[in-house]
Amino acid sequence: LKFDCVSNDGIDQHMVWLIGLKNIFGRQLPNMPKEYIVRLVMDRSHKSVMVIRRNQVVGGITYRPYVSQKFGEIAFCAITADEQVKGYGTRLMNHLKQYARDADGLTHFLTYADNNAVGYFIKQGFTKEIHLEKDRWQGYIKDYDGGILMECKIDPKLPYID
Numbered sequence: 001l002k003f004d005c006v007s008n009d010g011i012d013q014h015m016v017w018l019i020g021l022k023n024i025f026g027r028q029l030p031n032m033p034k035e036y037i038v039r040l041v042m043d044r045s046h047k048s049v050m051v052i053r054r055n056q057v058v059g060g061i062t063y064r065p066y067v068s069q070k071f072g073e074i075a076f077c078a079i080t081a082d083e084q085v086k087g088y089g090t091r092l093m094n095h096l097k098q099y100a101r102d103a104d105g106l107t108h109f110l111t112y113a114d115n116n117a118v119g120y121f122i123k124q125g126f127t128k129e130i131h132l133e134k135d136r137w138q139g140y141i142k143d144y145d146g147g148i149l150m151e152c153k154i155d156p157k158l159p160y161i162d
């Protein structure tokens with residue numbers, strides 16, 4: 001089992017994984033238009049942290065780092081159906097936090113969480129109260145009324161992964 005952060009950089013293996021992840025999002029996020037999922041997963045300003053087992057994608061999180069603003073927007077997050085509630089979602093989020101802090105220099109995440117995923121995000125340290133100053137994120141993330149805006153502060157020192 002491994003966790004990797006990849007983007008659309010033309011490397012064959014990365015493309016295969018991104019397509020696998022796009023297919024998981026398509027199935028697990030039925031309210032999201034498929035073209036929108038493909039566009040963001042393949043967009044070069046987005047990155048995807050993935051869980052890979054036996055060279056197969058089990059799930060992942062696609063996010064856009066706004067490095068100048070020091071926050072990231074989580075666009076999609078899902079684990080494939082038969083592997084949910086086994087702890088992969090938690091491990092994935094911990095890898096994302098560690099990577100976004102150490103490689104991108106981010107301090108916060110924002111996401112529009114689906115109603116049924118709010119419980120998962122709360123367990124990952126997200127809150128419905130937004131503490132991040134509005135001028136750091138306004139105009140960067142678009143309003144989306146199919147979800148609840150949630151925030152997570154990334155601890156500056158905590159080791160999130162072993």
Ligand code: ACO
Pocket residue numbers: 028029074075076077078079080083084085086087088089090091111112113114116117118119120123
């Ligand atoms: N609601 C409430 N609690 C949840 C949910 C949920 N939907 N899913 C998991 N949890 C809880 C688990 O019970 C567990 O609690 P525990 O630590 O007390 O045992 C904890 O959250 C972590 O569970 P994991 O096993 O790590 O979570 P999992 O691997 O299943 O991943 C995920 C969670 C990503 C939400 C997965 O269930 C999934 O893909 N669901 C369908 C797609 C989805 O809803 N994605 C999020 C949409 S919002 C967005 O993409 C921005």
